[in-house]
Amino acid sequence: MPLTINPRANALEVPGIRKFSNQLVNFPNAINLTIGQPDFPTPISVKEAGIRAIEQNLTGYSHNAGLLELREAVNTFFSNKYGFSYDPQHEIVITNGASEAIDSIFRTILVEGDEVILPAPIYSGYVPVIELCGAKVVYLDTTDTAFQPSAEQLEKLITDKTKAVLFNNPSNPTGIVMQRETMDELVQMLKDKDVYILTDEIYSENTFSGSHISLASYSEIRDKLFCLHGVSKSHSMTGWRIGFVMGPAEIMKKVTLVHAYNSICSSLPAQYAAIEALTNAKDTPAEMNMEYVRRRDYVYHRLLEIGLSVEKPNGAFYIFPSIKAYGMSSFEFATKLLHSGGLAVVPGSTFTPYGEGYIRISYAYSMPILVEGLNRLENFIQTL
Ligand SMILES: Cc1ncc(COP(=O)(O)O)c(C=O)c1O
Missing domain, CATH: 3.40.640.10 (Type I PLP-dependent aspartate aminotransferase-like (Major domain))
Structure with a gap:
């Protein structure tokens, strides 16, 4: 009898976020706004x-x-x-x-x-x-x-x-x-x-x-x-x-x-x-938050200027604009954005089928990276 594994383990797939960030090695000049971890060093x-x-x-x-x-x-x-x-x-x-x-x-x-x-x-x-x-x-x-x-x-x-x-x-x-x-x-x-x-x-x-x-x-x-x-x-x-x-x-x-x-x-x-x-470093999150708020405000206003519909986030370091107006799936949108716009974001469908029609942008990145990322998003959207 051939050796088998647990069918539930067999059914597991590479997480959508990883699928996307893994592609990035083939796009060395792409801006990456996919990762969900703070860009600050540990205190x-x-x-x-x-x-x-x-x-x-x-x-x-x-x-x-x-x-x-x-x-x-x-x-x-x-x-x-x-x-x-x-x-x-x-x-x-x-x-x-x-x-x-x-x-x-x-x-x-x-x-x-x-x-x-x-x-x-x-x-x-x-x-x-x-x-x-x-x-x-x-x-x-x-x-x-x-x-x-x-x-x-x-x-x-x-x-x-x-x-x-x-x-x-x-x-x-x-x-x-x-x-x-x-x-x-x-x-x-x-x-x-x-x-x-x-x-x-x-x-x-x-x-x-x-x-x-x-x-x-x-x-x-x-x-x-x-x-x-x-x-x-x-x-x-x-x-x-x-x-x-x-x-x-x-x-x-x-x-x-x-x-x-x-x-x-x-x-x-x-x-x-x-x-x-x-204990002693309990206040460092508040220091990081000052920077996150600056970035959140910048990204939120740029998305509105670009014409995307988006809820203003008040926590974490993500923003989740709708891309429904462009008539394609979030995976297709994110793939095209990476291939022709040089920007990596996470397709909303990664976050269950109810995320379809959205993209997730992480702003756990420095301002210069965010500025360039949002410029690329704007240029890409102008081509649609
Ligand atoms: C909502 C949520 N819960 C849990 C985790 C996992 O956290 P940890 O790195 O502590 O395992 C993450 C990581 O992105 C997350 O976004």
Whole structure:
């Protein structure tokens, strides 16, 4: 009998973002606005904390849930900033980036046949994990509600198969921040439903006006809510691989085991660096935000001048203009833009079929790169 592999693994595809950025090697002069990671270095004191840990031979395993000192720093950071608290001993697990947090939670709660509702368009990292668990994704279309998930529409999608609903706030790819009224309505509706709530708030520190509101601050839903987070985006630490999951103690016992059998623990020097990030370097995201806001304003105004319809983002470092007026798919648009316009952006269809008709532009790039990128976009659009 020929050797086979898990058909669910067999069905996985290269993520759309990678498909696009992989093509870039063939276009050495192209401007690349595809990547979703800060272009700033990791703060110096954070790097030094990691180096110190290595020099002091703090290079072994930690507790499966992560260093208690880091879990305490996580709790102090969120309770000071957003007014919610998790018990560092029982309700917080340090993971290998938010990606592993997503994987560990879904593998803890999902069984074959479950349904998970995702407001869409949405980050492409959730669907493969849900499907690897044998569960099915159900989309909540947010394109007619300015990318805000409507409680009324969500309620209609909930069935007895629904196991969880996930929110990503601020959003990748739209940069949209959930409004307080939207969240109040969602909480009112969800509090009486037997459905887990996952909230991926990895971009919370990149909120540009007003303060981020966390779903974890609503006590009515805390018994079934998991908050996913990490320092990848806030402190420009994507390569350090530190994320966190916060959730109800009983279930977190199992999340800890799923995480432990996956990877034992997160990298220890990186955990020491993350302690520094959340304590002494806790204000560096605000410094980065000053630059992101300048870039966001520039890109937003240029897109309007070019004639594209776009929602003004208030968080993360993405903007998601519509290209529906040009009568082609987002993949075709992005391919032509790269080949004949010398600019790489991500086709909206990467972020579920509900992203069709949009492109994602990342402004985690310096102003000169953004200026040239937007000039190229304008020139390309004039040829259509
Ligand atoms: C919404 C969202 N969640 C999670 C992640 C993954 O984060 P990490 O690098 O910490 O695994 C990303 C990365 O782009 C993201 O955009």
